Amino acid sequence: MQIIIFVMAFIEGSFNSSQISFYQPKIKPTVLQFVWSNLHDPLVGPGLMAVSFSRAFKNGCPCSMHHVLSIRDLRKAYGDKVAVDRVSFEVGRGEIVGLLGPNGAGKTTTISMILGVLQPDSGSIHLEGMDLAACRAQALAQTNFAAVYAPLPGNLTVRQNLRVFGMLYGVKGLSERINALIRQFDLEKFRNVKCGVLSSGEQTRVALAKAMLNEPRLLLLDEPTASLDPVAAREIRARIRDFAMSGDGGVLWTTHNMVEVQDVCDRVLFLSHGRIMLEGDPKTLPDKHGQRTLEDLFVAVAREPLTEERL
């Protein structure tokens, strides 16, 4: 078995993108790396650094303790078209950050890069302090997502989908976790129903259950309530708030529903033409920019990009 693992790791091309940490000489963390990464985090002091030291190293990569997601100078261009341009932001623990912007602003490109399915031209992405480029598997194990454009395979039942993805994410106690999520997202009667025959709202609940499978540190949600009725959407928002408040996880949320943003998000980022134009508290941001509502501010930013101003 060990020989097969070694051979497959060799085929992988380099050892640093595999889960098998005992074959990863390139990414062994050093104390210096750890201290250095956390010294740059103003909210992490020496005491907290010491307490979290052992936990930070458990995955074989050094971790920052404050931010679950840290993005620096991210850039992606498709030919001449720059989709994302020098984007930098963080998502903290227990924080729900809204990523807003008009269609084509670069939201999905940003999310694709965080999910590791699109390589940035430059810049860095750190998930739980782990560099996504260097520790892909370990970093992705800390995250999960639900997006309207990424439905689960319709030819598998709800339970089968959750089992397969639970195994892909290495979830321990998987059967209990699946049962808990099926109860939590009110999917009991759809347990053995193929996802393809569920309504869009029911599929969204299954996708959210899948996104919660590994109790991610970073939950990425791309318009998670787009196809839900108001009652279901409210329930989902409440569950995501609970998720952010109860654990060490953070949420990056994209939506076009401004009421939802004000209700749920602690902070919003306005993305336009691939750049972050505004950043701040969704409840106070409109006033600060002379707009009546968040929607008015959204329209203003989308129509006429403001000077970059991050608050």
Next chain:
Amino acid sequence: MTSIYFRPVFAVMLRYFYLLRGAPARWIPIFAWVAIDIVLWGFITKYLNSVTSSGLNFVPAFLGAVLLFDFFTRVMHGVAGVFLEDVWSRSFLNIFASPLTISQYLLGLVVTSTVTSLISLVVMLVLATAAFGLSFFTYGLMLVPFLLILFMFGISLGICTSAVVLRLGPAAEWLVWPVPAIISPFAGVFYPISILPHWMQCVGKLLPLSYVFEGLRTIISGGTVPAASLIMGGGLAATCVVLACWFFKRVFRHAVQTGILARYSAETLS
């Protein structure tokens, strides 16, 4: 640690077995086509035995060759078929945004194909033995290296064609299915490659398959397969596996760099 590595591999495998369980139509390629081939060629060989007086027994020569070639085809289509399930269900985003590594994914495809191909092999053996009197004891222990070479080359072509589909988009699916038929004239499945034109012989000698079928004919005619021939076939097959994995990984990296993976269904050839 070992179980942690193999868990995602089992997930890829489990996904396909759920699909097999849920849709009986998926069993047809595993059972039906190989059974039809054996029945068709079984009767052809019986007929040839009855009308020729050459003394050559066509059953082990032709039917055995069909059986081994079908095994190779099943392995290749098995790997590509499991990959195509992800194309058809548009699962790339969900699968490749998980901690699954490329080596785990490829191993999952291979293990799944191994199981389904072995089922096909058993069906073919039972049918060929029971209905047409083909005895695999004729080939003796040589059958093991023959099957291993076919298996490795099937894997490599399956991975390679999957990479091509990943690179060119879902519309390139049709490229997967005719590959075994395209290479069969060069591989000398039913005839010695010495009867081929020189340039075709050169191509044939680069194919691990040709060493298997040349060896098969040598055994049937009472000869012994040279060890060098088996080593050459095995070496070529192993090289093909390594090159195919490298090719898939390279195509995957390109797909991540250019955005093909993130926008796969749009079939952008950026």
